[in-house]
Amino acid sequence: MDGKSGIFLVCATVAWVAVAYKVAALARNPRNLNLWALTLCIALPAAGFTMAVPAVYSAVSRLFGVPNLASLLVYSCIVGYSFTALIMLMLWHMPAAEALPRAKVLVFCYGLVLVAMAVLFAASGATVDEPSDFDDVYGPRPVGGTFLLVYVTAFAFGLGVAAWRSLQFAARVARSDGRPWLRRGLRLVAVGSIVALGYCLGKGGYVIAAWLGTRLPALSDAGTLCACLGALVITTGFTVPSWGPRLSAGVEKIGRARSYLRLYPLWHAMYEAMPEIALDPPASRRADLRMLRDLDFALYRRVIEIRDARLALAPYLAPVDEAAVPAGRGDRRDAATREAVRLRDALARLRAAGPGPRPAPPTAVAGATPPARPHDDADLATDLGFLGRVSSALRRLPPATTTVDVSSGTPVGG
Incomplete structure (x- = not known):
């Protein structure tokens, strides 16, 4: 032929x-x-x-x-x-x-x-x-x-x-x-x-x-x-x-499935610190993947639970020292990376505080950048993009070195 x-x-x-x-x-x-x-x-x-x-x-x-x-x-x-x-x-x-x-x-x-x-x-x-x-x-x-x-x-x-x-x-x-x-x-x-x-x-x-x-x-x-x-x-x-x-x-x-999977590191870090945010927590990573069968509901719940966790972390959120934010391409430090650093440190403070009443919001660090605007009022599509970038940045960050003075709520270290 x-x-x-x-x-x-x-x-x-x-x-x-x-x-x-x-x-x-x-x-x-x-x-x-x-x-x-x-x-x-x-x-x-x-x-x-x-x-x-x-x-x-x-x-x-x-x-x-x-x-x-x-x-x-x-x-x-x-x-x-x-x-x-x-x-x-x-x-x-x-x-x-x-x-x-x-x-x-x-x-x-x-x-x-x-x-x-x-x-x-x-x-x-x-x-x-x-x-x-x-x-x-x-x-x-x-x-x-x-x-x-x-x-x-x-x-x-x-x-x-x-x-x-x-x-x-x-x-x-x-x-x-x-x-x-x-x-x-x-x-x-x-x-x-x-x-x-x-x-x-x-x-x-x-x-x-x-x-x-x-x-x-x-x-x-x-x-x-x-x-x-x-x-x-x-x-x-x-x-x-x-x-x-x-x-x-x-x-x-x-x-949507990619967004759901991309949000897992951020959601899982918050869930480990605050299990109460999960409506129906999966028993394992494999069980979490089975949630893809009802993708729309699972994705909506994941975003809502991340929002709820961020609200609960409000007393532990502190402005981020620019020097602590890893640089991206062209030595740029984007908002998602800053937010990932803030959430990582806030989760560390929450774990260090242990059970009991929440401390007062930590005082500002001299020379730090102001906190990123909360995205609780943003639409779902906007949140998916931003939170996905935050989750990816959080996954790449090294563990936090921040601890907290429980009596005063002031962050010390890192």
Whole structure:
């Protein structure tokens, strides 16, 4: 198998997977006209790429007894895709009563193109099967080249209008409901259509150059590459509105799980000093991981328990001496690291104080920076980011050397 056949197989496989995905949706909603059009938009190029594989190409010729019949079928599928895409885009952004009459006109035009292609193919004299080189062998001939030019012209028209309509519809979506994945999908369809226009230019340029006496097979090969790349991008664009939101939800869930795990060092340090903050304390680290099954509740409780613990630590919090704060990148000391130092020292003072009444708030250290603003009133998303950085900084800090004079509450040492 040569490289071109491998590319065709990859494109066909991706497209057929997308078709299967849409057929499953059709089984649940068989009367959805938009879904039928979308499925056909993906199935037509899938069939085209499949028949373009040399082994399948030759099998089609043997089955029907017509050499190179697969070329006519492949190009008919590709042109059919471009017209179907226009119909689908009309169904997406205008009422069916308005779109269907226009769709009938496009179907009629597609029929005329098919008839012209069939007549030219029959008159081309393509009697020797050329699974990999049909365009190179018959394109330089007057009738065969005209057949190819009719094909690429119709295809280019469909691609150009599809790109324009997709961008137009994407802008409308952005102004109205702002569905991000539909907007992205439409833009991908536009990009893929523009890339695929390179195929039309390459094939058309090859034919015209051959008629002028110059063979440029590299131009034809570059066009084929544009077709394959454009097809992959277009297929992604057509399907991403359905699976994109699930991807976003999955990424968001992974982010929440990461935040939950990132908060563990801070929460665990506070829990060891103040076990009463935990509503349902896990028996072990493994048990804590099982809380991920109810992630939203677990994450919310973790933030609330850290907030409660910080409030309880208020009498033990003292301003931080800047010299005690480890420097980060570029000798910078950020707020999260300062807060981690304050909490580490406050927890040390709490443990040193032992049971009994809480001491008065410690006096300020000369030359120390003021305490960081409490984040108890911040929204959850803000707290997650800040507390996550605090937790990471706390995990990297060395143990505190601060003790406390229980009688006065004044910090001594470190």
